[in-house]
Amino acid sequence: MAEPARARPKPTPETQHYWDGAKTGELRLQRCDDCSHVYFPPRPFCSKCASRNVSVFKASGKGFLYSYVINHRPAAPGFTPPYAIAVVELDEGPRLMSNIIDCEQTPEALELDMKLEVAFQKVDDTLTLPVFRPAKG
Amino acid sequence: MRRNAVAVVGAAETTELGVIPHMSQIQLHADAALNAIKDAGLKLSDIDGIATAVETPQQLAHYLGITPTWVDGTSVGGCSFMLHVRHAAAAIEAGLCKTVLITHAESGKSMIGKLPRSIPADSLQGQFEAPYGVYGPPSMFPIPVLRYMKTHGITHEQIASVAVFQREWAAKNPRAMMKAPITVEDVLNSKMIAYPFRILQCCLVTDGGGALILTSADRAKDFPNKPVYILGTGESVETPMVSQMETFDSSRAFRVAGPTAFQEAGITHKDVDHLMIYDAFAHLPLYGLGDLGFMPHEETGKFIADGNTRPGGKLPMNTNGGGLSYMHSGMYGMYALQESVRQMRGIAPAQVKDAKISVCHGVGGMFAASGTVIFTNEK
Ligand SMILES: [Zn+2]
Numbered sequence: 001m002a003e004p005a006r007a008r009p010k011p012t013p014e015t016q017h018y019w020d021g022a023k024t025g026e027l028r029l030q031r032c033d034d035c036s037h038v039y040f041p042p043r044p045f046c047s048k049c050a051s052r053n054v055s056v057f058k059a060s061g062k063g064f065l066y067s068y069v070i071n072h073r074p075a076a077p078g079f080t081p082p083y084a085i086a087v088v089e090l091d092e093g094p095r096l097m098s099n100i101i102d103c104e105q106t107p108e109a110l111e112l113d114m115k116l117e118v119a120f121q122k123v124d125d126t127l128t129l130p131v132f133r134p135a136k137g
Numbered sequence: 138m139r140r141n142a143v144a145v146v147g148a149a150e151t152t153e154l155g156v157i158p159h160m161s162q163i164q165l166h167a168d169a170a171l172n173a174i175k176d177a178g179l180k181l182s183d184i185d186g187i188a189t190a191v192e193t194p195q196q197l198a199h200y201l202g203i204t205p206t207w208v209d210g211t212s213v214g215g216c217s218f219m220l221h222v223r224h225a226a227a228a229i230e231a232g233l234c235k236t237v238l239i240t241h242a243e244s245g246k247s248m249i250g251k252l253p254r255s256i257p258a259d260s261l262q263g264q265f266e267a268p269y270g271v272y273g274p275p276s277m278f279p280i281p282v283l284r285y286m287k288t289h290g291i292t293h294e295q296i297a298s299v300a301v302f303q304r305e306w307a308a309k310n311p312r313a314m315m316k317a318p319i320t321v322e323d324v325l326n327s328k329m330i331a332y333p334f335r336i337l338q339c340c341l342v343t344d345g346g347g348a349l350i351l352t353s354a355d356r357a358k359d360f361p362n363k364p365v366y367i368l369g370t371g372e373s374v375e376t377p378m379v380s381q382m383e384t385f386d387s388s389r390a391f392r393v394a395g396p397t398a399f400q401e402a403g404i405t406h407k408d409v410d411h412l413m414i415y416d417a418f419a420h421l422p423l424y425g426l427g428d429l430g431f432m433p434h435e436e437t438g439k440f441i442a443d444g445n446t447r448p449g450g451k452l453p454m455n456t457n458g459g460g461l462s463y464m465h466s467g468m469y470g471m472y473a474l475q476e477s478v479r480q481m482r483g484i485a486p487a488q489v490k491d492a493k494i495s496v497c498h499g500v501g502g503m504f505a506a507s508g509t510v511i512f513t514n515e516k
Contacts, residue, residue: 006268006270007256007258007263007267007268008258008268009258009259009263009264009265009267009268010257010258010259010263010264011259011264012259012264015264019264040265040381041261041264041265041378041381066284066385067280067281067282067283067284067385068280068283069276069279069280069282069283069331069332069333069334070331070332071270071271071272071275071276071330071331072329072330072331072332073328073329073330074272074273075270075272076267076270076271076272076276078270079270079272082329082332083270085269085270085271085276085277085280085331086269087280087379087380087385095380095381096265096380097265097266097269097271097378097379097380098269099269099270107332107333112283112284112287113287129268129269
């Protein structure tokens with residue numbers, strides 16, 4: 001029997017651009033054209049001023065480690081413990097949940113405020129997930 | 138809302154707490170409800186308002202045989218019952234009903250007749266949190282704590298002391314699940330669940346329930362028990378996505394609900410004799426002490442570690458043993474309310490002498506919602 005797979009996102013019309021972007025190696029955010037507020041998760045209006053004049057743009061993919069836990073048990077399907085569930089603060093302002101790759105999953109290696117950069121983890125032909133790794137240089 | 142216009146006249150938990158495999162979840166609701174109705178000296182037919190969470194009010198009304206003129210199914214997680222108290226008080230004052238029953242029950246351990254709580258894959262949590270390996274509250278609720286610790290200079294030992302002192306209170310309570318004394322070292326050496334939290338910093342998972350009966354203060358004096366008046370209340374919600382909290386340095390929902398209740402009650406922190414802060418995990422009392430305005434967040438860890446909230450301390454907190462040691466069926470708010478009512482009636486197992494004002498603060502979801510109720514036994 002196959003291992004139970006990791007939880008998959010099911011895009012909705014207003015989040016589709018985010019997942020399409022991930023497939024092409026872009027981390028996409030939205031910005032309000034009226035008040036310049038940058039926000040996440042995706043929605044077709046500004047959560048600060050309620051304007052519907054919003055644009056999608058390619059984020060820098062740079063940020064820092066805001067906080068995390070290292071899950072030891074029980075593990076989510078598709079994950080082998082211990083693994084970090086992290087919250088990354090992007091240079092553009094929004095925070096998002098992610099995993100940290102290319103890094104030991106230990107409190108010593110995962111230093112709060114460490115610089116991170118986005119990477120793209122291809123799950124299969126229809127799904128790529130943005131994850132983060134320690135920034136180079 | 139007017140202060141002291143509404144009172145709790147009935148309060149009870151399920152006949153048993155802990156592992157109750159011979160009762161379904163809805164039966165646990167009924168068991169708690171019937172105990173509370175008996176406690177108030179009422180008949181089922183006296184109830185004209187009902188509120189509950191997860192289980193629907195229509196299910197509860199039908200099962201118990203109640204014909205309500207007011208219903209509330211607010212379901213925002215473990216603090217739903219604090220919100221029910223607030224809403225019920227307003228409804229009674231507005232004349233929408235006279236006698237409200239609020240129930241909670243959960244077959245959290247035995248999972249008998251328990252409603253599923255799943256996260257749809259096309260919800261925002263399903264899309265932007267679940268794929269990263271969150272799996273139940275222990276992998277989500279502590280996510281903010283490392284940032285909180287770094288910002289405010291809180292140590293692992295200080296947070297571990299929360300569990301140690303909860304256990305001291307539990308030792309005084311015959312109905313508490315866990316009574317054996319523990320030390321900070323025991324906590325920090327216990328099984329790792331989700332770093333930085335170990336098993337002794339996570340709540341229990343048990344079966345049980347509780348119910349409250351509220352009526353107007355004018356009627357309350359005719360009931361068999363000492364009335365416990367509602368002095369002030371507050372509520373708020375923030376986000377179901379822990380990653381999207383405004384900041385991890387505090388809880389916005391706490392910062393709205395708590396101070397709203399204090400303002401409504403017209404009291405200061407010095408007036409508080411007894412405090413309940415929903416401790417699903419060991420960091421919550423720190424957030425609560427800071428966000429309710431008892432002290433700056435920088436001082437919360439030291440305040441607890443110094444023993445101020447333990448038996449004999451100047452601010453007795455979570456005197457039933459809390460979610461960490463008393464019981465936690467998944468939604469703990471009702472048990473915190475029950476302990477505040479017992480303290481105000483003067484019948485708690487670990488009774489705080491001469492306590493006149495009790496603050497009961499709850500959380501729902503992973504910092505998603507919050508409700509605060511301030512009780513007094515003086516009109
Ligand atoms: Zn805007």
